Amino acid sequence: MTKSLRPQLSPLMIEDLVRNALLEDLGRAGDITTYATIGSEKTATAELNSREQGVVAGLPLAEAAFRLVDPSVRFEALVRDGDAVSPGQAIARVSGNARSVLSAERVALNFLMHLSGVTSYTARFAAEIAHTNARVTCTRKTLPGLRAVEKYAVRLGGGSNHRFGLDDAILIKDNHIAVSGGVASAVHAARAYAGHLVKIELEVDGLDQMREALTARPDVILLDNMGPDQLREAVAINRQHHELTVEGYASDVRRVVLEASGNVNIQTIRAIGETGVDYISTSKITMAAPTLDIGLDVVIG
CATH class of the missing domain: 3.20.20.70 (Aldolase class I)
Known part of the structure; x- marks a missing residue:
């Protein structure tokens, strides 16, 4: 899919969806496991890796999850939404405060896994009728x-x-x-x-x-x-x-x-x-x- 034809999402809609998901996950007291086991000064760099072949979707929502938890966390997308990926391929890299990275992890992955699943499955259907x-x-x-x-x-x-x-x-x-x-x-x-x-x-x-x-x-x-x-x-x-x-x-x-x-x-x-x-x-x-x-x-x- 060419760059000009790729669909876009409203940043305002992304923020609302991700904020609600974070509120659901962090609850009233935040990520108590991470707070209990990792010091506030610790930093970490992590990669988001595809475990199987498919097509990626949801990177803007994943980025928003880390940004809303901590604006200082750096998110670097290594592919674009709509790109095909292979098993073991890194699709994004995040770095910053370790507590922030781990607290946003599940919400970021939930959006990525679900939307990439929809895109990948749609691509299979589309391939069946491409002729x-x-x-x-x-x-x-x-x-x-x-x-x-x-x-x-x-x-x-x-x-x-x-x-x-x-x-x-x-x-x-x-x-x-x-x-x-x-x-x-x-x-x-x-x-x-x-x-x-x-x-x-x-x-x-x-x-x-x-x-x-x-x-x-x-x-x-x-x-x-x-x-x-x-x-x-x-x-x-x-x-x-x-x-x-x-x-x-x-x-x-x-x-x-x-x-x-x-x-x-x-x-x-x-x-x-x-x-x-x-x-x-x-x-x-x-x-x-x-x-x-x-x-x-x-x-x-």
């Missing part, structure tokens, strides 16, 4: 309080971000359709309500419902729990509808974007991507990603 035009995308199924940084990690792994919350895009699901009175009425109501910058996505669970959805012209159709054969047919129907629409009505009509969802995992995503859909959404890359094993080792005490 297709599809992109893997995350969902709103994220750990409470960590959505923004998990979505940041997904992008670092080559994935795409779905909506961040209920307020930034419209996704009409089966219950919305049932209550509103049908596919067309739901889409038309959403179109009347939404601003011109708000995308409208409609979930369908069958090809007949998809055909109905195409006439309502949402921006995106979510194909829920369809197998590869149905997905291929849906792609063909969408292409044919677009060609007929352009030929018969208007040359500026955009093809509806298709998103596949349901039963997506590392074993199934390749077959789904090869059907021709545009996006493949899955909660696995955020909710089921294994952590990347990263440790802190004192090299000079």
Whole structure:
């Protein structure tokens, strides 16, 4: 990933997240183990080392953990977020007051291990469909309080971000359709309500419902729990509808974007991507990603 395309995190958001994590870990009395065993004058230099192969994410949060505990601690990143690392590779070096280094260690590693795990797992999913035009995308199924940084990690792994919350895009699901009175009425109501910058996505669970959805012209159709054969047919129907629409009505009509969802995992995503859909959404890359094993080792005490 080139430097210009790497996502960025707000420093204010980083500080809030890390401060809350430190307050949770240090509690009311601080790191009593370190206070009891290490003198206040002791210094240490330590390296953060990857124990396995993966892709790093979360270095800005790790740096903030040490800085918020003690602004005098020096943090030197040896790689960048989004870089691939190998077992035994040092990814950062910290030096300063030993108490401060050890007190911030767990919070720094927790963010690094979790976010690097999300990025590494996303990269595996993305690699499975790299030969297709599809992109893997995350969902709103994220750990409470960590959505923004998990979505940041997904992008670092080559994935795409779905909506961040209920307020930034419209996704009409089966219950919305049932209550509103049908596919067309739901889409038309959403179109009347939404601003011109708000995308409208409609979930369908069958090809007949998809055909109905195409006439309502949402921006995106979510194909829920369809197998590869149905997905291929849906792609063909969408292409044919677009060609007929352009030929018969208007040359500026955009093809509806298709998103596949349901039963997506590392074993199934390749077959789904090869059907021709545009996006493949899955909660696995955020909710089921294994952590990347990263440790802190004192090299000079």
